[in-house]
Amino acid sequence: MPSFLEGLPFRWLVLALFVPVFCRAQATYWVARGAVAGASRSRWGRWLDSAAVRRGSALLDRWGLPVVTLSFLTVGLQTIMNAAAGIARVPWWRYTLAMVPGCVAWAFVYATVGIALFWAVLAAFAGSPWGVVALVALVVAVGAVVWSVRRRRRVASGSGP
Structure with a gap:
């Protein structure tokens, strides 16, 4: 674990992990939402029309906003689902209600085993x-x-x- 996080009480560690993931998810949502209008004229147009974004949008259409919450427990799906919610222009308050529990779950996972496992593997290899x-x-x-x-x-x- 990075030295600046060592020794923090558990609740502060969870908060220290929650804040960046919350900000990143919100930024992804707003960038995607704002980019939809002019995307066809920019380099982002191809990404917004990519197979990954289409799959994320299809998941969102089929299962609804709980997919956003659950995406925080996966690797690689978080950004796609946050962007898909922005592309679909899901109202901010509904998106945020679905996103916050996912951010909390992500912070708890990384505060308990996620970061420790990452650093243990890195230390073993290095x-x-x-x-x-x-x-x-x-x-x-x-x-x-x-x-x-x-x-x-x-x-x-x-x-x-």
């Missing part, structure tokens, strides 16, 4: 030169898989290589 090599190899492998999957999807959709 404890030796071979651990650093393994960590770098893991990052490169994940990057290669992500790149390969995206490339295959582009080729399959006919967008080219």
